[in-house]
Amino acid sequence: MASFRYAVSVMPKPGILDPQGRAVEQSLPHLGVDSVHAVRVGRRVELTIDAAGETDARAVAERLAGELFANPLIETWSVELVSAASSVRSAGPA
Amino acid sequence: MASFRYAVSVMPKPGILDPQGRAVEQSLPHLGVDSVHAVRVGRRVELTIDAAGETDARAVAERLAGELFANPLIETWSVELVSAASSVRSAGPA
Numbered sequence: 001m002a003s004f005r006y007a008v009s010v011m012p013k014p015g016i017l018d019p020q021g022r023a024v025e026q027s028l029p030h031l032g033v034d035s036v037h038a039v040r041v042g043r044r045v046e047l048t049i050d051a052a053g054e055t056d057a058r059a060v061a062e063r064l065a066g067e068l069f070a071n072p073l074i075e076t077w078s079v080e081l082v083s084a085a086s087s088v089r090s091a092g093p094a
Numbered sequence: 095m096a097s098f099r100y101a102v103s104v105m106p107k108p109g110i111l112d113p114q115g116r117a118v119e120q121s122l123p124h125l126g127v128d129s130v131h132a133v134r135v136g137r138r139v140e141l142t143i144d145a146a147g148e149t150d151a152r153a154v155a156e157r158l159a160g161e162l163f164a165n166p167l168i169e170t171w172s173v174e175l176v177s178a179a180s181s182v183r184s185a186g187p188a
Contacts, residue, residue: 009138024163033154035151039140040139043136044135045134045135046136050131051129064130068121
């Protein structure tokens with residue numbers, strides 16, 4: 001058994017209204033910043049998955065991304081392997 | 095002038111309570127998943143910065159990360175260059 005740490009990035013699809021990104025853009029002039037545009041705000045979920053191999057672990061991550069973390073109608077996601085360890089780590093403070 | 099696309103990842107610091115991460119963990123048994131732990135939920139902000147070079151652009155991204163995107167008391171962040179273009183792109187739908 002091994003332990004795999006993934007980061008799942010969930011972003012609004014192109015063309016979908018992103019109120020948080022718009023809010024950031026509207027606050028930029030107050031910070032004296034005029035060189036920034038196309039701001040999009042999404043989520044990043046990090047999680048550790050115990051599995052026999054990376055293929056199995058990634059399948060769990062992809063399933064959770066599509067069923068729990070993202071709304072497939074309006075969001076896209078990508079799954080990135082952050083680290084892997086050959087022994088199961090304790091969960092630690094969550 | 096060039097255009098740089100960054101992704102800023104903002105995560106709760108270790109030890110800081112993460113109610114969203116806890117909520118995800120508590121929903122996992124309902125999905126029949128028992129191999130996942132240490133879930134942390136943060137934000138991902140993508141933005142395009144126009145600057146003369148990557149050093150200048152990154153400085154803007156780092157400043158915005160610490161002043162606007164993250165709360166330095168309870169969150170950590172990292173800035174990742176996603177893509178660069180030698181000409182200024184239009185903002186597109188935001």
